[in-house]
Amino acid sequence: MKQLTQILSLALLVLGGIITYNAAYIVKETEQVLITQFGKPVGDPIIEAGLHFKIPFIQETNIMDKRILNWDGRPNEMSTKEKTYIVVDTYGRWRIADAKQYFLRLSNERSALSRIDNILGSETRSAIANHELIEMIRTNKDREPKDLAAIEGAIGKLEPIQKGRSKIEDEILANAAPKLVEFGIELLDVKFKRINYNESVRRQIYERMISERQQIAERYRSEGAGEAAKITGSRERELQKIESESYRSVQEIRGAADALATEIYADAYNQSPEAVKFYEFKMSMEGYKSILSDDTTMILTTDSDLFKFLKSSDF
Amino acid sequence: MSKEIQFEIPESLRDIKGRLGSTLGLAAFLIVVVGGFTSFYTVPAESQGVVLRFGEYVRTSPAGLHFKIPFGIEQKYVLPVERQLQLEFGFGTPGATNLVQYSDSRADQMEERSMVTGDLNAATVEWTVQYRIADPKSFLFEVRNPEETMRHISESVMRAVVGDRTVDEVITIGRQEIESESLVQMQEIANRYKLGLSIDQVQLKDVNPPEPVRPSFNEVNQAQQQREKSINIANGEYNKVIPRARGEANQKIQAAEGYALKRVNEAEGDVSLFNAVFAEYLKAPEVTKRRMYLETMQEVLPTIERKIIIDSDASQILPLMQIATDKSK
Numbered sequence: 001m002k003q004l005t006q007i008l009s010l011a012l013l014v015l016g017g018i019i020t021y022n023a024a025y026i027v028k029e030t031e032q033v034l035i036t037q038f039g040k041p042v043g044d045p046i047i048e049a050g051l052h053f054k055i056p057f058i059q060e061t062n063i064m065d066k067r068i069l070n071w072d073g074r075p076n077e078m079s080t081k082e083k084t085y086i087v088v089d090t091y092g093r094w095r096i097a098d099a100k101q102y103f104l105r106l107s108n109e110r111s112a113l114s115r116i117d118n119i120l121g122s123e124t125r126s127a128i129a130n131h132e133l134i135e136m137i138r139t140n141k142d143r144e145p146k147d148l149a150a151i152e153g154a155i156g157k158l159e160p161i162q163k164g165r166s167k168i169e170d171e172i173l174a175n176a177a178p179k180l181v182e183f184g185i186e187l188l189d190v191k192f193k194r195i196n197y198n199e200s201v202r203r204q205i206y207e208r209m210i211s212e213r214q215q216i217a218e219r220y221r222s223e224g225a226g227e228a229a230k231i232t233g234s235r236e237r238e239l240q241k242i243e244s245e246s247y248r249s250v251q252e253i254r255g256a257a258d259a260l261a262t263e264i265y266a267d268a269y270n271q272s273p274e275a276v277k278f279y280e281f282k283m284s285m286e287g288y289k290s291i292l293s294d295d296t297t298m299i300l301t302t303d304s305d306l307f308k309f310l311k312s313s314d315f
Numbered sequence: 316m317s318k319e320i321q322f323e324i325p326e327s328l329r330d331i332k333g334r335l336g337s338t339l340g341l342a343a344f345l346i347v348v349v350g351g352f353t354s355f356y357t358v359p360a361e362s363q364g365v366v367l368r369f370g371e372y373v374r375t376s377p378a379g380l381h382f383k384i385p386f387g388i389e390q391k392y393v394l395p396v397e398r399q400l401q402l403e404f405g406f407g408t409p410g411a412t413n414l415v416q417y418s419d420s421r422a423d424q425m426e427e428r429s430m431v432t433g434d435l436n437a438a439t440v441e442w443t444v445q446y447r448i449a450d451p452k453s454f455l456f457e458v459r460n461p462e463e464t465m466r467h468i469s470e471s472v473m474r475a476v477v478g479d480r481t482v483d484e485v486i487t488i489g490r491q492e493i494e495s496e497s498l499v500q501m502q503e504i505a506n507r508y509k510l511g512l513s514i515d516q517v518q519l520k521d522v523n524p525p526e527p528v529r530p531s532f533n534e535v536n537q538a539q540q541q542r543e544k545s546i547n548i549a550n551g552e553y554n555k556v557i558p559r560a561r562g563e564a565n566q567k568i569q570a571a572e573g574y575a576l577k578r579v580n581e582a583e584g585d586v587s588l589f590n591a592v593f594a595e596y597l598k599a600p601e602v603t604k605r606r607m608y609l610e611t612m613q614e615v616l617p618t619i620e621r622k623i624i625i626d627s628d629a630s631q632i633l634p635l636m637q638i639a640t641d642k643s644k
Contacts, residue, residue: 028370029456050371068458068508072467075426089426091467093458093508137431137478145433145481158433158481165475188508191471196429202437206527209436209482213531217538224542231549238557246564250571257575261582268586278596279589281604285611292615303627305605306612311626 022056032066034099035059045099062103068095068188069109071116077198078128085201086133089194090124092116092173094180094187102184115183120190123176127168134159136195139166165192350385357381361397365451366390372452394451399515402466404428404473405441406520415462429525430474436482437528441520442494444469444501446512453511461510465501469517472500482524486532490519 027033029049035042037059046052047066054061075089094116096102106112128136138161145158163171169190177187197205269279292298302311357380358364364376366383367390376391383389400413405428407417418424428439446465448454454461476497480489498517505512524532596603616622 026370029367029372030459031370048371049367049369051369065459067456068464070458070460070464070467091471093464133431134433134435137435138433139475140479143433143479145484158479159435165478191467192474193467193471194426194474195431196426197431197437205435205437206525209524209528210531213528213535217531217534220535220538220542224538224545227542228545228549231546231553235549235553235556238553239560242557242560242564246567249564249568253568253571253575254578257578260575261578264579264582264586268589274597274600275593278593278600278604282589282592282607285607288611288615292619294618294620296619297621297623298616298619299623299625301625301627305608306616307624310624 019056023053025052025054025061026050027052030065030067031063032096032099034062034064034103036062036103041100041103062099064096064099064102065109066096068093071113071120073117073120073124073193075194076121076125078125080128080133080136081130082132084133085198086128086136087194087196087198088124088128088136088192090120090190091193092120092187092190094185096184097186098181098184100184101182105183112183112185116180116185116187119176119179120172120187123172124190127172127175131163131168133195135161135163136165136168136192139164354382354385355380356383356391356393358393359395361395362393363396363451365392365394365455367392372456375451392451392455394448394454396448396451399445399447400462402444402446402462402469403441404443404466404469405439413462415466427470430477432477432482432485433479434481437525438477438482438485438522439525440473440477440485440522442469442473442497443516443518443520444514445516445518446514448511449513450509450511453509455511457509457511461512464508465505465510465512468501468504469497472497472504473517476500486522486524490522494519 025033027046027049031049033046033052035046035054037055042059045064071092071094073090073092075087077085078088079085096112102112106115138158141161141164143158169192173187173190176190180187196202269275300307302308356364358376358378360378362378364381365372366374366376366381368384368388370390373389381391383391401411401416402413403411403417405424407419407424411417418427428441430438430440432438444465458464473493476493477485480493485493494517498514501517502514505514523529
């Protein structure tokens with residue numbers, strides 16, 4: 001009898017343990033827990049982390065994430081407004097805002113992601129189709145390329161935009177977020193992770209870039225030849241200028257000197273009729289010294305002043 | 316009743332009880348040992364520990380030896396908050412301990428680095444993001460996969476920043492600006508989502524035009540060099556000729572000036588001489604004239620080899636004379 005009581009109390013203890021163990025549950029910092037009773041949600045989701053209790057066996061815990069979750073879209077080929085085919089890769093952040101709704105409408109995270117896939121996929125596609133490519137590429141419409149003169153030969157100009165990347169992202173978010181509310185999902189943001197040309201457009205872009213560069217290269221070469229020709233021309237001009245100027249100066253200087261000398265001579269020799277005569281005489285005398293050389297044959301008569309005394313000593 | 320139980324345990328049962336007692340003792344001993352071992356933990360110098368009790372955050376512990384309640388009641392996470400971690404985009408440094416440091420496949424890396432610039436050209440951009448876990452609590456509890464999220468943020472920010480620049484800016488002068496601007500934007504988004512990460516640095520690595528376009532970019536560089544070269548050659552030619560011509564011109568002018576001086580000085584000298592002689596001449600014109608004449612003759616005549624002096628009345632004989640001009644005679 002006493003043994004029975006002993007065994008019974010032991011069994012009770014074990015049972016109590018099992019019940020307590022079942023009633024207690026832990027909510028982690030990263031989780032929220034929705035209590036369901038026979039599959040129906042009971043009360044608000046438990047979001048405070050720590051040790052909690054529920055009615056054992058009858059109530060069940062459903063653990064869901066409380067954190068911000070990641071949605072990583074698959075890269076999709078889409079057409080922009082100007083019919084350029086691009087590959088768009090988006091990502092988004094979301095979280096379970098209404099655990100009850102989420103639990104009722106979606107069985108698990110995989111189906112949640114596929115809902116987001118569908119809704120964001122179509123919203124993104126229509127946003128892309130309504131805008132030109134540049135609107136998805138640029139963000140700040142006021143930005144001007146920096147110091148373009150410093151990059152010689154830069155031909156790039158930033159294309160003008162109306163809205164820009166972040167506004168379009170916001171539009172997609174604004175359109176998609178309400179559609180996810182009924183699933184208890186709060187969409188926090190949508191962003192373009194990658195936008196790229198598809199393979200065939202990419203080739204065209206490369207060809208355009210190559211031709212642009214070649215055009216710049218041609219310009220450089222032609223500029224080089226042009227500049228060189230300009231320098232050669234200025235060299236020619238400068239050379240002619242220097243030489244002709246120096247010739248002119250030389251002639252002027254010499255001319256002035258000759259004129260001055262002539263004036264000096266004339267002033268002196270022309271001072272009186274006697275001076276003129278004397279000059280003539282003197283120059284003749286000096287002239288003889290150089291004109292008459294050793295091979296000159298000279299015939300003089302005794303009429304000459306020098307030899308008149310040869311004939312007679314009269315004077 | 317309890318007394319009865321105590322006294323009526325048979326020998327065999329008592330035996331079992333004894334054995335049970337020793338088993339329980341062993342179990343208790345084991346529990347104490349295991350509990351003892353699991354209630355201490357060490358946080359390394361570069362790290363911080365985060366302790367949870369029944370899943371609830373209770374405290375953050377600095378580096379050192381710490382105590383926690385054992386048997387899974389308290390759990391700990393140790394995070395290397397001081398260590399700088401790195402994310403790589405468009406390339407990968409093998410051997411990284413950080414699982415999300417780079418994309419595994421080459422195709423993914425290629426996708427990561429190819430971008431469209433604000434002038435609708437293409438560029439390939441490789442970059443790294445250096446970050447630390449600044450707030451372990453946020454890092455653990457606010458966002459699932461914070462580092463993967465950081466990768467997404469980094470890619471989208473980098474593209475937004477590059478998308479606002481021309482391909483030339485991206486490749487040449489824009490690097491620093493891109494780094495600083497994307498750092499600010501990445502940090503801002505990281506803060507908004509409480510990733511618990513602090514970004515230390517964004518560094519651009521290789522930034523290039525796409526592979527097929529690269530030769531034409533090089534061609535531009537070469538053409539630029541070529542332009543400089545032809546300009547330099549032309550300038551060289553100019554410099555070779557012009558200064559020399561200037562010098563020569565100067566020389567000619569100097570020579571002309573020398574001539575001018577000489578000419579005028581000589582004229583003045585001549586005139587002075589003339590005036591001096593003329594002044595004397597005026598004093599006695601006839602005599603002076605005659606003297607000068609005779610002096611000249613004395614000077615001139617001796618040098619002349621052939622002199623014929625004939626009588627003034629016999630000038631008719633002149634044609635009869637054979638006048639030889641041959642000097643050798």
